[in-house]
Amino acid sequence: MPLSQDILFEAQPYLIASEKHPFVQGIIHATLSSEQLRYYDEQDIAFEYNEVGIINALINASTTTEQALLFHQRQALQLTMLRDWLDREPKSMPHNWETLKQTPIQPINQLYRQHMSATIQTHSVLQILPSFAAGEWLYIELGKFVAGQARVDKEPFRSFLTMGGDAFLGPNGFIQQFFNIIDHEAQSATPREQEQAKQTFLKSCLLEWYFFDAAYKQLTWNDWQQAALKGDGGPLL
Numbered sequence: 001m002p003l004s005q006d007i008l009f010e011a012q013p014y015l016i017a018s019e020k021h022p023f024v025q026g027i028i029h030a031t032l033s034s035e036q037l038r039y040y041d042e043q044d045i046a047f048e049y050n051e052v053g054i055i056n057a058l059i060n061a062s063t064t065t066e067q068a069l070l071f072h073q074r075q076a077l078q079l080t081m082l083r084d085w086l087d088r089e090p091k092s093m094p095h096n097w098e099t100l101k102q103t104p105i106q107p108i109n110q111l112y113r114q115h116m117s118a119t120i121q122t123h124s125v126l127q128i129l130p131s132f133a134a135g136e137w138l139y140i141e142l143g144k145f146v147a148g149q150a151r152v153d154k155e156p157f158r159s160f161l162t163m164g165g166d167a168f169l170g171p172n173g174f175i176q177q178f179f180n181i182i183d184h185e186a187q188s189a190t191p192r193e194q195e196q197a198k199q200t201f202l203k204s205c206l207l208e209w210y211f212f213d214a215a216y217k218q219l220t221w222n223d224w225q226q227a228a229l230k231g232d233g234g235p236l237l
């Protein structure tokens, strides 16, 4: 069985858990507060900026020119998305390319970003790509799930989890090509390296759930500090 098939089988429970999460349900039913949406927006744009570094590492670690060109294409899309996103920022939360780098990174976002960045030092596409591809896969699948629900048709909820463009979908879309690369690289890897790649993918899926959870609860370092210093925190997670 190709490694990607094994990975996707094991990832299904994580997808279902995210589908059920009150943040995702809140998008479908348009019940999230503007504060919850704002928290998500701010943390996510900083998360996507971090992905620029991950994609650079993928270009660097590519084992073929075709891989490097594919990641380069994905990078161009990432930068275009970030530019358009920055242009859309509301007056209440203005960001540009420079201030983006100073966005405060809250606990779960930090955990997820560092989980991904930690794979860079392997210089291995098989180890770096699953950390990144998991988020893309999960969002594509959540997009399909949400599209099949009776979702409330009003902004900003309507555009949420609505994947822009066909670049990610189909046999020539990024997702399938990423899985093809994982399977190709797995052929020359040891069982241990294959297992590591799978666990990296699943950890990203888990952190996707926590990313929604953190936005739902608007969890900040300040909450962690309060809980630690005043001892009145109760369970944070």
Ligand SMILES: Cc1ncc(C[n+]2csc(CCO)c2C)c(N)n1
Binding pocket: 044, 047, 048, 081, 135, 136, 139, 140, 163, 164, 208, 211
């Ligand atoms: C927590 C979190 N995980 C993954 C992505 C990545 N992502 C999801 S959809 C998409 C393509 C553009 O619609 C990208 C890059 C994200 N943004 N936030």
